[in-house]
Amino acid sequence: GAVVSQHPSRVICKSGTSVKIECRSLDFQATTMFWYRQFPKKSLMLMATSNEGSKATYEQGVEKDKFLINHASLTLSTLTVTSAHPEDSSFYICSARVVSGQESSQPQHFGDGTRLSIL
């Protein structure tokens, strides 16, 4: 099945640090990847849709200058949390979808997630 790898799995750093998270599709090409954030006991919230070769599409209320997304190749998208603060502490998860037929009918496959803790 489709495999999505996310790195790192855990980050603990000081306030003001910028943190970069990588999301790779290992055995398929993904023109579109998705970045979610999940707070404890809450649902996954879509932050942005990462499009290969073009700008990401951000959801309402998500600061694009705060959460920089780069999708430079068909297998790699990165999310950089710039000048992170304690309120940015969360579980960040990427996903990708195998492009085949009607895109919305294809399930998304998730990376392992990155647990970010800002002190």
Next chain:
Amino acid sequence: RKEVEQDPGPFNVPEGATVAFNCTYSNSASQSFFWYRQDCRKEPKLLMSVYSSGNEDGRFTAQLNRASQYISLLIRDSKLSDSATYLCAVSYNKLVFGAGTILRVKS
């Protein structure tokens, strides 16, 4: 009203029990439906897609009711290993998740 709503539970059931979860969605234009399983502090894993005709995978049965805008998941013969949070997800132009239903299966 939330786009996708689930009863948060928890559902505490004994091993061998049958348990059912429902999930309602607000967007009638939704096209695709999924159930994911999420273990504590882990990423969601696809359990099954949900088709209009209903579909079954072993002990798991999923159904879709477009008229009433809900999907359901039935788990038969519950195992201890079924304990997890079950997320429904609905897709139109993006995938929207419910907050999840917690299932605890006890011996």
